[in-house]
């Protein structure tokens with residue numbers, strides 16, 4: 001059996017709300033222990049600086065300075081996590097450093113996550129695996145979603161078919177079939193459009209517990225218009241950039257109705273994903289910040305077949321699944337095990353992505 005090691009996963013997602021950091025003990029196949037986890041929030045001005053570079057294709061001084069700051073914030077998250085766990089850097093075999101996605105256009109074989117792996121290794125003294133998506137995209141894959149290999153590990157003891165649904169800025173699902181086979185893809189919007197509207201109209205980062213949406217009515221005509229997007233007719237594997245959908249169709253609605261309609265959009269896109277699954281799932285395990293939106297959770301419970309529950313019901317921390325996933329992927333990458341597959345990213349064959357950099361190489 002391969003060595004079981006402690007690894008730290010770091011994720012700063014498309015919501016741009018901050019960094020999640022989590023420790024797990026793993027051999028790259030299974031999770032043997034869950035260590036502590038924590039989040040570091042990005043202040044609104046820092047989020048605005050990230051927003052300002054979204055969609056760029058080339059670096060410049062501004063991007064370079066931002067990338068360095070993002071990396072140093074990740075180093076702070078690692079230091080805080082080690083302190084919380086009461087362990088030293090020497091006891092951690094790898095850090096999986098996702099970085100901040102600022103542009104994702106797999107059709108152009110282009111994806112870009114800001115994060116300087118060598119700087120993080122030097123700052124923390126821990127080997128770092130970073131740039132997880134480039135190899136997949138270069139080989140013609142979607143470069144996302146990558147968490148499915150971790151969902152597959154979590155599903156080892158569960159009754160199948162089971163679906164993991166991650167509702168972050170964008171939503172993605174991993175279907176684990178009766179035979180343990182994985183099918184994964186981005187389903188459509190997550191919280192991104194809802195967050196944008198709340199910020200624009202109410203000056204709030206998100207719709208706390210979905211309270212604004214709860215007061216509104218879904219506008220069926222607008223929902224149909226939103227669902228009439230070519231992405232939903234595309235067969236998976238497929239992935240999205242945060243800005244692939246527009247909230248323009250809800251613009252004329254009252255805020256409450258607009259939020260209800262956007263929540264219904266996220267739910268309906270997840271429901272539509274069933275068209276591409278070979279069997280009806282029995283259980284939907286919801287991860288990511290969207291599970292805190294009670295209105296969205298209620299809509300999913302009413303429409304999806306089987307049970308819809310936050311993944312926390314299994315004793316997991318639903319806010320930390322993606323961070324933990326990159327800890328597992330760091331170990332897999334360093335050991336040459338694949339992290340993406342033909343049915344999760346459209347990779348031509350199972351691929352081990354990521355680059356390893358060790359502090360003593362610098």
Ligand SMILES: Nc1ncnc2c1ncn2[C@@H]1O[C@H](COP(=O)(O)OP(=O)(O)OP(=O)(O)O)[C@@H](O)[C@H]1O
Pocket residue numbers: 012013014015016017166167168169170171190191192195205206207208209210287288289290292293294322
């Ligand atoms: N209490 C809450 N009530 C309602 N929504 C919430 C709450 N807490 C978090 N959220 C939503 O969850 C979002 C953050 O989710 P998460 O951290 O899973 O996203 P992410 O990891 O950045 O995105 P992605 O998975 O797309 O990379 C927030 O922007 C917000 O919309």
Ligand SMILES: CC(=O)N[C@H]1[C@@H]2OC[C@@H](O2)[C@@H](O)[C@@H]1O[C@H](C)C(=O)O
Pocket residue numbers: 013014101104111143144145146147148166168169170171172186239240322
């Ligand atoms: C390019 C990119 O950063 N994609 C993210 C994003 O956020 C959710 C969804 O879109 C997913 O495809 C992916 O992240 C998760 C961690 C993944 O790769 O599984």
